[in-house]
Amino acid sequence: MAAQDVGSKIARVFGYAWAAPNSAAGMLIGVAALALGARARFVSGNVEICGGLLGRAAAGLPGERHFAAITLGHVILAESPEALVPLRKHEHLHVRQYERWGVLFIPAYVLSSLWQVLRGRSAYSANHFERQVQSHLEVRPTRAAGSI
Numbered sequence: 001m002a003a004q005d006v007g008s009k010i011a012r013v014f015g016y017a018w019a020a021p022n023s024a025a026g027m028l029i030g031v032a033a034l035a036l037g038a039r040a041r042f043v044s045g046n047v048e049i050c051g052g053l054l055g056r057a058a059a060g061l062p063g064e065r066h067f068a069a070i071t072l073g074h075v076i077l078a079e080s081p082e083a084l085v086p087l088r089k090h091e092h093l094h095v096r097q098y099e100r101w102g103v104l105f106i107p108a109y110v111l112s113s114l115w116q117v118l119r120g121r122s123a124y125s126a127n128h129f130e131r132q133v134q135s136h137l138e139v140r141p142t143r144a145a146g147s148i
Contacts, residue, residue, distance in 0.1 A: 015099030019073040022098050022105060023047075026075025029054075033077060046095055048076045048084060055079040073098050093133040105129075 016023075030049040034040060038052030058067060059079040069078035069087045071094040078084035084091070098105050113123035124130055 016074065018100075018102035019095070019098040019105075021073070021103050023073025023075050026072030026077065029072070029077060030075055039081070043088070044092060046074045046076055046092065048078065048081075048088075050078040050081045050084055059083070071095055071098065089137060090133055093136055094129070097129055097132070 027047070030038070030040065030047065033049050033052050033054040036053035038049050038055060040047055040049045042048070055078065058070075058077075061067070067079075068083040069076055069091050071077075071091045074095055076084070076088075076091045076095075078087070078091075101108055109127065109129050112128040116126040117123050119126075
């Protein structure tokens with residue numbers, strides 16, 4: 001096994017460990033969602049939990065409170081499997097952010113949103129982490145895509 005492969009595997013393990021507290025929070029919500037009719041599956045090393053009563057409740061939230069999917073560590077919660085299809089890459093990029101920021105991700109995300117609101121901007125679309133994901137998704141195919 002090449003040294004680069006070993007280094008990559010070690011980095012992956014540390015990414016899972018650093019994101020683990022957030023993943024645990026996602027799993028707590030996920031277990032409740034499963035008890036209320038959601039379904040789970042593993043995709044690219046992440047748990048995707050979709051549908052059920054909590055999914056329908058999320059779909060019914062008004063305005064900017066509505067979300068089709070949310071990521072907590074390596075757990076992606078979505079209103080339905082169909083809603084997750086166009087968002088999967090976006091949510092998986094948030095997983096990479098959790099691996100980089102770990103337990104600091106949620107406070108940093110909230111502070112970024114608060115800062116944007118104080119500046120009269122959207123808490124979601126102007127959020128640093130959302131802009132970072134969006135810019136990564138808009139990378140031209142001729143340019144090598146890096147990790148977030």
